[in-house]
Amino acid sequence: MNKEINPNIALKGRVLSRHVVQEPASLWLHYYVKTENGSVLVKVPQAEFICFCATTNLSSLLSIPALGVVRTKALTLHSFDLDKVTAIYCQSRQGFRHLIKGAIDLGIALFEAEIRPEQRYLIERFIALDGEFMGHYAQALPSAGLPVFIAQRARASFLDIKLKSISLDFECSFNGELYSVGLYGRDGNGDEYRKVIMVGQQTTQAFNAQPDGDFNHIVDDIQWVSDEKSLIVALIDWFADYDPDVIIGWAVVTFDLALLYRRAKFHRIALTIGRGASELGWKVADKYRPETLTLPGRVVLDGIDWLKAAFYRFDSFSLEFVSRALLGRGKAIHNVENRGEEITELFHHNKLALAHYNLNDSRLVWDIFEKTQLFDFAIERSRLTGLELGRVGGSVAAFNNLYLPHLHRAGYVAPAMAVSQGLESPGGYVMDSIPGLYRDIVVLDFKSLYPSIIRTFLIDPKGLIEGLSSQESDTVDGFLGAKFSRRNPILPQLIKTLAEHREEAKTEHNAPLSQAIKIIMNSLYGVLGSKGCVFHDARLASSITLRGHEIMKQTRRWIEELGYQVIYGDTDSTFVWLGDRTPEAEVDALGKKLVEVVNLKWKEKLADEMKLDCYLELEFESHFEQFFMPTLRGSSEGSKKRYVGAYTKADGELELIFKGMEQVRSDWSPLARRVQQELYFRLFSKLDVVSFLHGVIDDLKLGKLDDELIFTKRLRRDIKDYTAKSSPHVKAAQKMCQSTGDEQYARKGTKVEYLITLNGAEPVKFQKSPIDYDYYISRQLFPVSDPVLTILKVKFESIASNQLPLI
The missing domain is CATH 3.90.1600.10 (B family DNA polymerase, palm domain)
Structure with missing residues (x-):
């Protein structure tokens, strides 16, 4: 530590990550903070785990073995049962765990034991995102040179700190071996940062970017490395050099960072991509989820999770679907559905095209974040709630952060x-x-x-x-x-x-x-x-x-x-x-x-x-x-949460709004949704409905509409975990496994495309039986047509004559 210390230095910054660290002599709180002059590790000494108990129970709790160093303090606060409470302070994580376990065994309630020390320190001072810390600088961490600031006091602040972000995306083989990593970003002036770290040898072959990419000088963006191990080492060096505050991506935690972690572990490489050369890790082994990720000093934002947090809704949250919907462009590859095979083909025969594809995916994610203002949304949400920047969900934690400091000042602790x-x-x-x-x-x-x-x-x-x-x-x-x-x-x-x-x-x-x-x-x-x-x-x-x-x-x-x-x-x-x-x-x-x-x-x-x-x-x-x-099916009683409304737009076009109808549900066939849309348009526009339905049914039976009969649904869990195997998409997935011998089709998240045939649900790629057109007439067209036809006093049976009895 420096000989001459000014204990009253004020450091203002944005808290990127927060941690409690058990050092040999005591407990410390670590906050990685971004200031206007760079990143700093703020350390708060003499930290403690804190909870409260009814004062009458204190003596019993203090008799619990192995508590370690504990201090207590009688307070003027009360529980919701109006009992006086005492605060219990533990100086070690292990002692606090013994206290919690012992309290459970004794049947004694502990109040606010779930509030983590690194979180409590901030919320009690009303620090949500930006803070001002008073203290002094210590020596830098010897391994990384990250400044260390010892804080004695802190208070809330409101700052406009610009964070440095990067969009990250990996390409890999079917077995998970890394081919390349694409890194893309833009600064406040719109200037691009582009980089691909690629396994392979430098090539001089020409490359013309596809319309979706516009990376004509892609060869200039590539850093070539000899093998996968060298790629990981080069990426670690890149993190130390570029030093981003925020990492974004598409399934970036559950796929990209989880894959990187596994491959680094395979090669026995310490994955020191956090600030201060700290390692990426997981709080729960083999559970690669955003809530279990630890990456000190950096924030990770997954595009899928944050779009959902901002209440965006899409039929599919694949990058291809969302980017087409929001940006009007998508992946730079010919066969998106079978891109795994094409990616491997490009890796072996056209690495420049693979680099272009990789970088384009990274840019798509960046552009989606900018289009939807997700960067700003994440910051504002953290500033309002005190949730760690990058944390999705957490409604209960957000409530506690907002409510508890006011509750304490009103004289109460939260119930147990x-x-x-x-x-x-x-x-x-x-x-x-x-x-x-x-x-x-x-x-x-x-x-x-x-x-x-x-x-x-x-x-x-x-x-x-x-x-x-x-x-x-x-x-x-x-x-x-x-x-x-x-x-x-x-x-x-x-x-x-x-x-x-x-x-x-x-x-x-x-x-x-x-x-x-x-x-x-x-x-x-x-x-x-x-x-x-x-x-x-x-x-x-x-x-x-x-x-x-x-x-x-x-x-x-x-x-x-x-x-x-x-x-x-x-x-x-x-x-x-x-x-x-x-x-x-x-x-x-x-x-x-x-x-x-x-x-x-x-x-x-x-x-x-x-x-x-x-x-x-x-x-x-x-x-x-x-x-x-509409009415409930088969009843004169009115339905609930289902209706269709129409209004005329400024350009004179009729706009239809569907609520709760098949039109807005992805588990209906494209044909049913299109027909329903057209039927209500015709109803409201006073156009012929009957002849339209006649034409649809005729074309259906002639096989002209087969492309609109495909159902698309993802497995929400592994097939083996389904208790009922009667769902059509599960049956179709089972048939895909049987036809290919490939168990990947049985995994959670697999997209299943299937038709209903005379032999039940069959995957499109392995269809063996004729399509059951009667099913689509009776189970798809009838339900969407009947409400409209009822208003017009027309029987569906009269239109769909020669069909099987309706069910």
Whole structure:
């Protein structure tokens, strides 16, 4: 350590990864931080594992053997049972484990034992992503020269630190031997970084890039290495030199980094690609998942996981499908479905084309991240929740990060376990629908209904404990016997802050921040309704959902008192039929007027009856010029969560919106989905439906539509793990295994393409029996056609004559 130390240096930076490290003498917290001047390892000394117990149980816990060095401190905090609590501090991981095990054996509850020390240190100081650390510099780590900063104090900050990112993609043989790695990035000025590390000898052959690639000078981007071992060593050197903060890719953890780890292990190479020459590792052996990955100082973002986290939906999350959908271009290879064989062929005979393919995949991932603003979304989500940058999921952890520091300051610790075990609250309100074909349906939505209910009705875990235990007469009634204190509720205030930030984000056109806040706000109910959350209490969740039921029913009554009919309602949406006499030009104005009336009524009702400020806000969401609500199959009863609406776009084209219909479900054949789309277009456009169906059935029986009969579905688990083998795609996968002798077709994730033949489901590549056209008529075309034909009073049997009886 330096002789002259200034203990008051301020270091500001973005926390990229966080760790607890047991050193010989004591426990330390390690934070890899990106500053404006580079990366620094911030070390916090004298760390401890912390939990709480009821003070009356302390002596029993301290008698547990092998605790090691433990200290305790009596606190003014209370449990949710209103018992006084004492904090227990353990200076070793092993001692803390003995404490937890001993407490279980004694039947004594420990509070907040699941909160990791490296996380608790940050959240108690309200540090989510950016922090300011006060302390001094130590000597650099001798192996890597990474500066080390010893922190004594820390506080939250808000910084604009630019992170250096790279898109990484490996190409390999069927048995996993590495061929090449593609590395692609762009800086803030749009300048490209391109590199391929390729096994092989330098070639002078010419290469013309394909239209999808545009890498005409690909040979200049290649670093040639002699073998796979040299490739791994070269990549380790590249990480030390380029030093990225963020690694992105497609299945980059479960495939690329897992493969790299296995191959490095095979060659007995220490995979030191983390900051400070630290090794990539896994918290659980042979479980290559994002939550088990450890890569100190670097953030890994998987494109598939983050698109799902941002609520993008695709029929397939393959890179080819998503890139075509979002970018209008895809992989630079001829046969995407059988690319494994083609990749091996290119490796042996055209390495420049393989390098082009490899680099193009890396660029596709980069462009998807930029197109969808996933970089910004990930940063905003971490900044809002305190979750480690790069962590997907974690709704319960996010809730704890937001709630616990406020709870402690209010005088409580979190409960040890959920109150409700098996007693679940009801879901959102779904109204019985009135089926039929309508004109002029307006949809009115409550904006962020569940967060608004929490804020309006003061629903809060702390508020519930205080409302039930105190002598306060002025509480807010919930459901299932709940009462909520009006004094300083935590969760409603958090909702208020998030809502205000979202409005600011909208004003500033910050879409990633707005989306992140929306997702977090809407997840708060889900967390309270989950038994995986220690705050779960059916009284809390039911006070949200049952209040939602009440709100939807009352809103319907008010609208119908005004002379309009509500034909359907679902969770937060109310579908209102304005009748046949409303002039088209007045529909939108009338919908907005209904919103004004209902919002005013809610404000008056809650102020008069409950002395509450109302944050419920009904909005005019959309206007369907035509709308179809089907019946349940074989019944006159209206369906739920299924409808088709239509409106005219600015260019005069008719736009159809399908909800819950076969059209939006990937487990129906392309033919069924296309026919359903066309049928409703014709229904709403008053075009001939019957002749269209006649033509489809004729072409089907003549074999002209065979390409539209292929079902595509992936195995969600290995075939051996399916308890029921009757699913068509499972049977087809089994037949693929039998036909090829290749067990890869039995593995989770395998895409199965199959047809229904006279011998059942058969894989397309190994079809032996004729296609069962009667199946497609009775099981595919009939279900999608019947609702439309019923409206037209036409029998499907009359169109599909000479077919087998319908089932």
